[in-house]
Amino acid sequence: MTKKIAVIGSGFAGLSAASCLAQAGEEVHLFEKNEQLGGRSRQFKADGFTFDMGPSWYWMPDVFERYFKRFGYTSKDFYDLKLLDPSFSMIFEGNEEMKVPANFEELCQMFENEEKGSAVKLRKFMIEAAYKYEKGVNDLVYKPGLSLLEFADLDLIKNTFRLQVFSSFSKHVRQYFKSPKLIALMEFPVLFLGAMPKDTPALYSLMNYAGLKLGTWYPMGGFHKIVEGMTRIAEEQGVHIYKNEPVTKLAVHQKRVSRVIANGHSMDIDAVVGSADYNHVEQHLLEEQYRNYTPKYWAKKTFAPSSLLFYLGVNKKVPKLQHHTLFFDNNLDLHAQEIYKNKKWPTKPLFYVCCPSKTDDSVAPEGQENLFLLMPIAAGLKDEESIREKYYQVMMERLESYVGENVRNHIVYKKSYCVSNFIEDYNAYQGNAYGLANTLMQTANLKPSIKSKKLKNLYFAGQLTVPGPGVPPSLISGQVVAKELLKNL
Numbered sequence: 001m002t003k004k005i006a007v008i009g010s011g012f013a014g015l016s017a018a019s020c021l022a023q024a025g026e027e028v029h030l031f032e033k034n035e036q037l038g039g040r041s042r043q044f045k046a047d048g049f050t051f052d053m054g055p056s057w058y059w060m061p062d063v064f065e066r067y068f069k070r071f072g073y074t075s076k077d078f079y080d081l082k083l084l085d086p087s088f089s090m091i092f093e094g095n096e097e098m099k100v101p102a103n104f105e106e107l108c109q110m111f112e113n114e115e116k117g118s119a120v121k122l123r124k125f126m127i128e129a130a131y132k133y134e135k136g137v138n139d140l141v142y143k144p145g146l147s148l149l150e151f152a153d154l155d156l157i158k159n160t161f162r163l164q165v166f167s168s169f170s171k172h173v174r175q176y177f178k179s180p181k182l183i184a185l186m187e188f189p190v191l192f193l194g195a196m197p198k199d200t201p202a203l204y205s206l207m208n209y210a211g212l213k214l215g216t217w218y219p220m221g222g223f224h225k226i227v228e229g230m231t232r233i234a235e236e237q238g239v240h241i242y243k244n245e246p247v248t249k250l251a252v253h254q255k256r257v258s259r260v261i262a263n264g265h266s267m268d269i270d271a272v273v274g275s276a277d278y279n280h281v282e283q284h285l286l287e288e289q290y291r292n293y294t295p296k297y298w299a300k301k302t303f304a305p306s307s308l309l310f311y312l313g314v315n316k317k318v319p320k321l322q323h324h325t326l327f328f329d330n331n332l333d334l335h336a337q338e339i340y341k342n343k344k345w346p347t348k349p350l351f352y353v354c355c356p357s358k359t360d361d362s363v364a365p366e367g368q369e370n371l372f373l374l375m376p377i378a379a380g381l382k383d384e385e386s387i388r389e390k391y392y393q394v395m396m397e398r399l400e401s402y403v404g405e406n407v408r409n410h411i412v413y414k415k416s417y418c419v420s421n422f423i424e425d426y427n428a429y430q431g432n433a434y435g436l437a438n439t440l441m442q443t444a445n446l447k448p449s450i451k452s453k454k455l456k457n458l459y460f461a462g463q464l465t466v467p468g469p470g471v472p473p474s475l476i477s478g479q480v481v482a483k484e485l486l487k488n489l
Ligand SMILES: Cc1cc2nc3c(=O)[nH]c(=O)nc-3n(C[C@H](O)[C@H](O)[C@H](O)COP(=O)(O)OP(=O)(O)OC[C@H]3O[C@@H](n4cnc5c(N)ncnc54)[C@H](O)[C@@H]3O)c2cc1C
Pocket: 008, 009, 010, 011, 012, 013, 014, 031, 032, 033, 034, 037, 038, 039, 040, 041, 053, 054, 055, 056, 057, 058, 059, 245, 246, 247, 248, 275, 276, 277, 280, 307, 309, 374, 425, 426, 427, 433, 434, 435, 461, 462, 463, 464, 468, 469, 470, 471, 472, 474
């Protein structure tokens, strides 16, 4: 008999869960608080510019293909993927730049030029990283994280040593490389996705394999094209989608969620997937006795960073910028400490500049540039206008010093986005941008559970549960939760 399932939130996790459940023949109702679908990957248009609001690095193309294939599609049916070359640029002290080539042989040469003997080490590093990617992305991340027995068939115990689940990423990288620049290049993905490299398991060198071996891609038209494709799939599968419909309460009857209340309307349901921020779903939509965790539990968790963002339209071209440019011209450890340990506005921040108009003419008027600045900061900071402006000037000064020309006088569109916007728009706990950090103590079964311990028909998906933050993991999360729910219906 068909069951009626409510999905809360239309990010990658919610859209993915909803489509998989509908594909299995269930009646699915998807509730989204905002006007637009896509969650952190929304898009807006202003003064001729098209801005992706969140993700901009398209890594792990195989994960997207695997998702689309479930529904008889490939990514090509929704967008053209372009391989970026160079993949990205890193700027160091004194505006010294390192362009990271897409081609692996050229990358080896670049390593060798920077540190003698490092090309051979990079090849070795990548053999291990490839193994972790193969095991991790094809196997581990599709586990629901409910029982240790899930790993028995993976002969994980035998391979724990090689997968390096219990050793530090930071140490691992330093066993291979000495050059601070190469170390920064290897460490940036884990830092930006949510933890101090020394607290991150070396398992996550699979991210280096994803970024440096599988390529950095860009979906023409912007990241929102992925959301549009996923929305089309959801509609074709028969998902009922409600926009501007924030869920305000989950009513409980006999240890089951019996009704979803959204915007004053009430709907009887058989099961629920909460794919909005986990903390919001259980701490705000459920009565206290039905929650998995206490406020104290959440307060102790290590959250991935929030971000200060600027969406900028520039009325000229800025030739020196690449599609992705990372400003690593200050001390990485200090900034990481100020994000994760003694949380405060950074003394000397690192930041990232995205310029998609380098690749895609559709995102800016002709002869102009679309810029997106991102500075990771601790979740929970106060972000009044004056502090945003202070860091705007800090970032722009460094950007101008690198590109060697004035940009600020050519800004024709400017909008900032920070902690309070994440809270207001997404009900994000402490205004986090990327969910829960991937630390050793917050990996796999140690993450908040995808299943309610109190209510038989309530499940959780998204970047605060398994497998973790990022677009590919969120996409996977929805599929994992749908499978688990269907098993137990
Ligand atoms: C600035 C930024 C840059 C990023 N860059 C990258 C990148 O380059 N590459 C990458 O892979 N990842 C990146 N990420 C991370 C990635 O975007 C996220 O991990 C992913 O989008 C999270 O998807 P989700 O479905 O878990 O959550 P969300 O996208 O947050 O979706 C949750 C949805 O629930 C809705 N909601 C909340 N409360 C309610 C309610 N009560 N009722 C109904 N709906 C509700 C929200 O409005 C939202 O639409 C970035 C994130 C940010 C913010």
